[in-house]
Amino acid sequence: MTEHTDTAEETVLDIRGLRTHFLTDDSVIRAVDGVDLRVHRGRTLCVVGESGCGKSAMARSVLQLVEPPGRVVDGHVFLRPDGAGEPVDLAALGPTSREIRAVRGNDVAMVFQEPMSSLSLVHTVGNQIGEALRVHTGLSRKQARARSVELLERVRVPGAERVVDSYPFQLSGGMRQRVMIAMALACGPRVLIADEPTTALDVTTQAQILDLFADLRRDSGMGVMFITHDMGVVAEIADEVAVMYLGTVVEQGPVDAIFHDPQHPYTRALLEAVPRFGAARKGRLPTIRGSIPDPGDQPSGCVFRTRCPEAVEGLCDTTVPPVTVPGPGRRIRCLLREGPTAPADSEETVDAD
Ligand SMILES: Nc1ncnc2c1ncn2[C@@H]1O[C@H](COP(=O)(O)OP(=O)(O)O)[C@@H](O)[C@H]1O
Numbered sequence: 334m335t336e337h338t339d340t341a342e343e344t345v346l347d348i349r350g351l352r353t354h355f356l357t358d359d360s361v362i363r364a365v366d367g368v369d370l371r372v373h374r375g376r377t378l379c380v381v382g383e384s385g386c387g388k389s390a391m392a393r394s395v396l397q398l399v400e401p402p403g404r405v406v407d408g409h410v411f412l413r414p415d416g417a418g419e420p421v422d423l424a425a426l427g428p429t430s431r432e433i434r435a436v437r438g439n440d441v442a443m444v445f446q447e448p449m450s451s452l453s454l455v456h457t458v459g460n461q462i463g464e465a466l467r468v469h470t471g472l473s474r475k476q477a478r479a480r481s482v483e484l485l486e487r488v489r490v491p492g493a494e495r496v497v498d499s500y501p502f503q504l505s506g507g508m509r510q511r512v513m514i515a516m517a518l519a520c521g522p523r524v525l526i527a528d529e530p531t532t533a534l535d536v537t538t539q540a541q542i543l544d545l546f547a548d549l550r551r552d553s554g555m556g557v558m559f560i561t562h563d564m565g566v567v568a569e570i571a572d573e574v575a576v577m578y579l580g581t582v583v584e585q586g587p588v589d590a591i592f593h594d595p596q597h598p599y600t601r602a603l604l605e606a607v608p609r610f611g612a613a614r615k616g617r618l619p620t621i622r623g624s625i626p627d628p629g630d631q632p633s634g635c636v637f638r639t640r641c642p643e644a645v646e647g648l649c650d651t652t653v654p655p656v657t658v659p660g661p662g663r664r665i666r667c668l669l670r671e672g673p674t675a676p677a678d679s680e681e682t683v684d685a686d
């Protein structure tokens with residue numbers, strides 16, 4: 334337990350009933366289809382699921398960064414201010430509004446999988462971090478440079494004084510990702526959203542970046558939403574876990590509960606596919622059977638039933654599973670698991686509305 338986790342029940346980001354759809358000529362892709370999640374101060378929420386489950390669409394929706402034809406069509410994204418004050422519903426702000434631009438990079442920062450897609454090739458590292466600082470804080474050029482060096486040191490870039498004047502193409506992938514994290518930290522965000530930030534890195538570099546995230550969340554008290562498709566990564570850094578499948582959260586709970594008592598068949602399948610956590614079988618690594626259905630054509634009833642080893646005909650194909658709450662902080666969407674049903678809105682106090 335760290336000093337911040339003692340008071341960690343403080344919610345900094347509260348996502349309710351979020352729906353983000355891609356409206357194409359002949360179909361509606363329901364990339365995010367009713368997601369409820371909370372990010373707590375000083376804690377890391379890992380969102381995990383196979384590729385195509387809607388993790389990136391959900392994360393980008395928080396900051397209204399979904400690109401057309403995608404659009405947030407329903408739900409709320411409440412950002413809690415420090416101290417007293419009313420939460421702001423980011424989902425109600427226009428994607429190009431002054432209000433949402435003031436939140437981006439300032440209260441809520443984002444780090445993506447591919448640093449090169451977010452970094453400019455023609456500006457030095459220092460100028461790019463400095464730009465983030467000057468937009469939101471009005472520091473002078475000289476102050477911004479000094480602060481950029483401090484930020485690079487904070488993300489453990491060796492030789493920060495030198496790196497600040499270099500260009501992204503002169504750096505390794507791991508160093509670029511550190512630069513991106515330094516930019517994200519520039520304005521002291523309350524929420525950091527990291528979308529597969531280690532997926533493109535080699536194993537050693539990945540381990541170093543995961544250590545860095547653990548330290549940052551401990552030292553700063555930021556709430557972190559960390560997106561990954563890798564249960565091994567979840568085991569390293571999560572406090573809380575949300576398992577996503579086809580646009581919905583099928584199971585969520587504290588990390589210990591997810592690893593030691595997984596309830597949803599999809600969570601179990603994800604764990605079995607990881608050699609360290611699944612029963613070590615001889616020979617081939619088990620994979621989850623079948624593939625994700627076409628997202629424009631979701632199954633009736635339970636979205637996972639077409640791949641579920643436990644699916645019951647006449648039940649799972651006809652009934653949408655309600656959310657059951659088997660224990661504190663746990664929520665499961667499966668017709669085959671018993672437990673008290675969550676009230677329509679949430680099992681927790683509705684204090685944001
Ligand atoms: N620009 C787009 N146009 C149409 N569909 C999209 C677009 N971007 C994402 N999608 C669809 O939304 C679903 C969720 O994608 P995404 O959020 O990227 O998943 P993940 O991050 O979990 O891999 C996928 O089915 C994907 O095909």
Ligand SMILES: [Mg+2]
Nearest residue numbers: 388389390528
């Ligand atoms: Mg993604």
